[in-house]
Amino acid sequence: MQRIAMLGSGFIARFYADSLQGYRNRDKVVSVYSRKKESANKYAEDYKVNHWTTKMEEAITNPDVDVVCVALPNNLHEEAVMLCCKHKKAVMVTKPLGRNAAEAKRMLEAVESAGIFNGYLEDLVYTPKFIKAFESVKNGALGRILWAKSRETHPGPHSDWFWDLEQAGGGCILDLGCHCVELTRTYIGKDILPVEVMCWADTQVKPIDAEDHAIALVKYENGAIGQFEVSWTFRGGLDLRDEVMGTEGTIWINNFLRTGFEMFTTGKGADYVSEKSETNSGWLFPVGDELNELGYNHMFMDMFFSLEEGREPKETFYDGYVVNSILDAAYLSAKTKLWEPVKLDIWRGKSGFKKENSLIEYDADHYLIKEEVTHYGSKKIILKNKKSGKISERVLES
Amino acid sequence: MQRIAMLGSGFIARFYADSLQGYRNRDKVVSVYSRKKESANKYAEDYKVNHWTTKMEEAITNPDVDVVCVALPNNLHEEAVMLCCKHKKAVMVTKPLGRNAAEAKRMLEAVESAGIFNGYLEDLVYTPKFIKAFESVKNGALGRILWAKSRETHPGPHSDWFWDLEQAGGGCILDLGCHCVELTRTYIGKDILPVEVMCWADTQVKPIDAEDHAIALVKYENGAIGQFEVSWTFRGGLDLRDEVMGTEGTIWINNFLRTGFEMFTTGKGADYVSEKSETNSGWLFPVGDELNELGYNHMFMDMFFSLEEGREPKETFYDGYVVNSILDAAYLSAKTKLWEPVKLDIWRGKSGFKKENSLIEYDADHYLIKEEVTHYGSKKIILKNKKSGKISERVLES
């Protein structure tokens, strides 16, 4: 059983409480910190938390607390983590880890130096669909991964601080791109070095200083490409989709808007449908179990079991740091309009990868380009001569 | 924490162990009974069960056991339940409760007379999608329910006894129809009396004595219709869909083959994809988390929390008995080719329902039949004169 101090009492802190108390069904929030007294109080009531406070350190040092869960605005992560280091309390931080790689690096070095458990709360690599898809990828069902894209777009976040560049540290790239980067990086291989990033970003709609729409490509050392598409200007709900291409296969995952649950209603009796839904009449696409489909349950299971068994969880501050480094390159690229290198002072994966050779030998003189069945049922092959490079086709009798 | 005696060691007993040990993460199978020594032994090893036996009563009377989980062929349910009554052990039985209503009724009366906890393991009313859909229905998002259909078809069950009429007590109607009946009955209202059943059943493909394909309509006292479509001859995987029509809305649920997870693979690296999948190359449609999507997790949560809190679970032997009674009528109807009444000696719901009046008054003289917007943007109404019954249409200026 784990006893948690929750730092923060907003939307995400509530999602966390719902899932961390629910699934293993033995863990409990025992202290909650919020900057606002009323929020702390309300949260404590709603989740039956014994202790609430408006002083962060008080929640962390509460002797009942085993582990601290940081669910604060991005600009407060570092302060919270440093306090956990000071008091040697295990810590888990919501995404993104920092507002930038410099913050993330300081946090990473601090927790490792303090020797405390550190978990990076990136829920989307814990969704049941992702977990199963990733197993298939590991088993080779897709062959070599060529491209992995993740898209997260919706009509904008729920709390004011997200829209404030100083507190948030960025716009939709930081808010949503952090998910996409970790998802695609995992498909491609967490050991594979991200090399450089090209990013377009703009403030197309909202009256804010940060970007509300962005697209980026992340090139990995082995030639694979990660892609993210993020926006706070999407209309229609929460669009959360991944696509992966490999030499032997394809994966398409739709996590939210099309999951096999469709409802039409004229609007009588309507109420809360699901996160970021825009309407409550007409055709609606609810999700059966949001906490589970968004990965929260499996994330906290991994965190708590890892903590209890003395091992690292699947996602640590190191992962958060790598993600921040990639996003830093994206932000820089959006300004310079250049492919910007990913700067990783700390890199624990492999390096020196070359692009793999995937030539298929057809016969002594030819490589096979393509083989197909024609309309007429014959087999047709397209070949490349090894020496001359000349391309030719042959139709084989069926 | 609950300590379980598992009676049975087959496919479903394994699914149960995976989910009941997993979700609340505190319950445990402590004894397993199987008719075959090797199976009991293997199961005990795989799930780290301390005690195994080939004597049913020995598992039930094991002093470590709090609750007995019956996962045996249908013809052994009654014997197992009677032993639980004898020894006053809480009992949960896999679906269908009995091979027929007579068996189910004896079991129901026995557990109630013995005063023991009794749970009916109908997992599909515990799927996250169903739970959420049913909330919407209760909240009135669909208005009055007119029709609820459930379809479960696949290429046939995994174990030999299902195919043997004596042990199973029936074919796909009993195996799959029990799910469909409880799902549709819940949408329509568990308090509403099922009145009569019309069923077609046939053995279209398999060399067996039982039916391998059936369709039925169940008429309820308030005029709503339940429908089931079940088959062991479906090609393409496990087709598990519900559709509901109400006066104000529609629900479509796809539980398995189309849930937002699509994979194409040439077949390299292929292995187990999901329950009852027929291929492991080409386009595949895995499910993220089968146990959760099929309702097992929430089912055992409800069972164990109910047991601990001294209340009835959502599904009890009484529900199993009602389901068996409806299926008995279906079997009889398939033979007599008549609408057969549902015989319910025990009925705890309401009765005396009339079909609801849903006339919409348009003005003093007319009822409204329909209102629509035409191609040309005008509003068109179709009316019925209250006295003459004459039908007319009017186009209103837009």
Place this chain on the structure above:
Amino acid sequence: MQRIAMLGSGFIARFYADSLQGYRNRDKVVSVYSRKKESANKYAEDYKVNHWTTKMEEAITNPDVDVVCVALPNNLHEEAVMLCCKHKKAVMVTKPLGRNAAEAKRMLEAVESAGIFNGYLEDLVYTPKFIKAFESVKNGALGRILWAKSRETHPGPHSDWFWDLEQAGGGCILDLGCHCVELTRTYIGKDILPVEVMCWADTQVKPIDAEDHAIALVKYENGAIGQFEVSWTFRGGLDLRDEVMGTEGTIWINNFLRTGFEMFTTGKGADYVSEKSETNSGWLFPVGDELNELGYNHMFMDMFFSLEEGREPKETFYDGYVVNSILDAAYLSAKTKLWEPVKLDIWRGKSGFKKENSLIEYDADHYLIKEEVTHYGSKKIILKNKKSGKISERVLES
């Protein structure tokens, strides 16, 4: 080039004009009849028709007219057809052919006796999806057909006469069931005798005398089952889906609400989306080309080319008569609550079919019931002993 007299000027007469003038792009409506002067006039203007009249016979006898297209309320079909017979004009009639089989039979006998071209305008067997699906079925991709279902439900028809039992001859069974019956009959085989029908029908919502919701099963001589689900009380648009099960495969067709075209709009700039759509904001599901997707184009192509080449079109009055006969049995069954025989005085297909034997021999002593791959990668077979009937399973090493 064909010159058409259009009898009727309503919704369907407009759909017809749009498609018959459009696709072959040489045919033309040259005369239009309507009971209402303004309607005839308006139609003539909109479609640039030279001649309009409120006298049916005048349109038919117009010397410019090659072929008469009957798009009138059901109760006027017979009169129109008889006039075509009298004047020896080729005739095409919208669905259903008659209000009942007696009317249909008289029309069939009259056109055959008059020796005139007769086409039955059942558009849905001409949709591009159906045409391709049916080719696959003919080629054996699904094996032997076991079951074919067609569902057509929507919020109710556009014109007043549909809702009037006298003019329409029935409710949604006649209006929509005629489509479903011909679709499923074609999948199963137009040569296979429909034997008997079981139908449930009710007036669940609308203040009308006819049924607004019905479900039926049609049993064919070879054991195959046709099914229809029809309603005027569906919420959410036009639901038009077919499902077919065969021993070797499955077909699922969605003709309207889910065709790969999805649009979300807040509602600004909204206008006509598609036939029977209920909303113009939120998630909408338009169809690219309604006329084509609903089969009108290919239907008139077949009609006109058949006429020009002196052969029968795919759908003739004979088909319309068979459909009416099946629907008559459905209406009778809804009243008597019995499986009612299909009465076919005229039957031009085969008869004497027995249910096919589909036993699969495993070895000298056993039939194969099922073969599957287990979780563990082994192959498992379930067998039936030819003599004893005993069922057993074997796990083969993988």
Place this chain on the structure above:
Amino acid sequence: MQRIAMLGSGFIARFYADSLQGYRNRDKVVSVYSRKKESANKYAEDYKVNHWTTKMEEAITNPDVDVVCVALPNNLHEEAVMLCCKHKKAVMVTKPLGRNAAEAKRMLEAVESAGIFNGYLEDLVYTPKFIKAFESVKNGALGRILWAKSRETHPGPHSDWFWDLEQAGGGCILDLGCHCVELTRTYIGKDILPVEVMCWADTQVKPIDAEDHAIALVKYENGAIGQFEVSWTFRGGLDLRDEVMGTEGTIWINNFLRTGFEMFTTGKGADYVSEKSETNSGWLFPVGDELNELGYNHMFMDMFFSLEEGREPKETFYDGYVVNSILDAAYLSAKTKLWEPVKLDIWRGKSGFKKENSLIEYDADHYLIKEEVTHYGSKKIILKNKKSGKISERVLES
């Protein structure tokens, strides 16, 4: 009626013949040219073409010919067009117009100088779905367009010349990107100037000199972004999808792999399913009517009616030239790794656009950032102070 000289006899020339002879049903191929005698002969036989030749000019100058259809490898387009100019024959050219903008520009200037009809055969802006979607966009259902993406990926083209850099002039960017660019450009507005392009391209799998996978962003003067994703290494069939985001809505179109037609087959009776399908067993996703769904029918209708009515078709050489110019910038960007300007010596659209202001005034002091309904049914608004820029939130009573 149009009489066509078909230059080319390959896959696309056959698709063209199927659609141009079929839809208007009056036009006809009267002469066919192929470099190979057997191909010309075979084509003439299959399509009942009177005249065939291996001399290009002979087909063009054939006195029966009204219009020349160029369906040759890319490197032969210019020669063919110049001959049409010389002989003043109307000409239609398959996509892409040229191998680069220089070729395209020469062709554009030549046809305009010769004063002949010129059509650019970009079929995908003529698909029924695109046509309807574009109408909605024009009507404002999506508000201001922010982003339009088109994706076309498949396992590679059918003929050898595509794989040969010299003949094709490029890889999948030229082959598939030309479609995507014209689709997205049309959504955004053909009058809006494309400004610059960032492109990633690589040869990830195939043993060829050209790229087999590429992704690009095209920035327009008004701030909108066009995106293409193209590949010859996709596994699973022909993936043809568009996505559009506007300030008021969203469009998702799936043209091929998920169109509401799903078939499972064990593989018996299998044959040609659809263009670029990779398998013929398991779950298959055929398209009802490929020619229509891919836009060929409506494309030739527009071409021929335009020709007959003396007006420009929707797509002319000018459009082909703009597309080539954008693709040139993409190729350059893939090499330089920079955003490359689109060089358009000829531009007939608007210019001088500024990014639109989309500030929403909430009250005298604030802009509205977002308005939403919370879990608890209250309305929450997020505001920006006009002067201070400070962001705040308010919860309004519900």
